[in-house]
Amino acid sequence: MKNTNNNNNNNTKLILLHPYIQKQGSSNRLWLLAFISIFTLAFLLTLIYTREAYSITTATTSITSSTPINTINAPLPSTVINTLLHYASKSNDTYHMNYSDLKSISDVLRKCSSPCNFLIFGLTGETLLWKALNHNGRTVFIDENRYYAAYIEEKHPELDVFDVQYTTKRSEMKELIASAKEQVSNECKPVQNLLFSDCKLGLNDLPNHVYEVDWDVILVDGPRGDWPDAPGRMSAIFTAGVLARSKNGGNPKTHVFLHDYFGEVERVCGDEFLCKENLVEKSQTLGHFVLEKMDEKSVHYCKNVNNNNNSSSTTSS
Incomplete structure (x- = not known):
């Protein structure tokens, strides 16, 4: 009986252990199956996402590569330019430029290599027009009225406006020209960095980067010169001439436009400098000059010195 009981006990143990082992193995397989399912699902989602991202990237690259680079920095269409010129020439401002003068400047800006560097002396009724016409280019304005310059810059923050303090008087034009000619080999050289110059006609208090830019087009339409003590445009004209001749790179030619060319200061200083x-x-x-870069050792503003002196003396008399 003792043996029988032992056998029964052994059998009982076997019966009890067998289901436990079966259940444990089944649970492990379930966990393994769940893990494989989750891994497979994650892999499929990653694959689908990667393929979609690749398709979008490929499509974007294809569109970008098929789009000409020039369209990104494309110039203004002719219709837009002509419209701007038309309405600017019809301005109610008494001192606005006429259509032919606007078009002359606009034509040069259109032919200018992009980005075009455009420097303007004077804030006028055409200020916003110049900014618009020099699309994608660099346009900088210089004015003698610090309060008006600040007002314009606050009203139109997209404009680069700087004020400058002129120390000249219109009534001193002849003396200033004579002084510049006497100092032509020293402080008033035609090729120099005016930032370090003490020439009476040179503007040396502009922002440093203004002297470093190779200007393609310069317009002199300021400062004021309607009365004897007004600053006149002598310094602006002289500075424009020096900047054009002192370029370090870019196009060796610079277009300089001189507005109000009928005025004495404009004609005399234009001929001289x-x-x-x-x-x-x-x-x-309007006077349209094209100046070329000169050698730094040059001591004459004009190549044809004799003819220029004769024309200036004739104009003054």
């Missing part, structure tokens, strides 16, 4: 030999186009109100 921009030179008649460089005058390529003129109207009653």
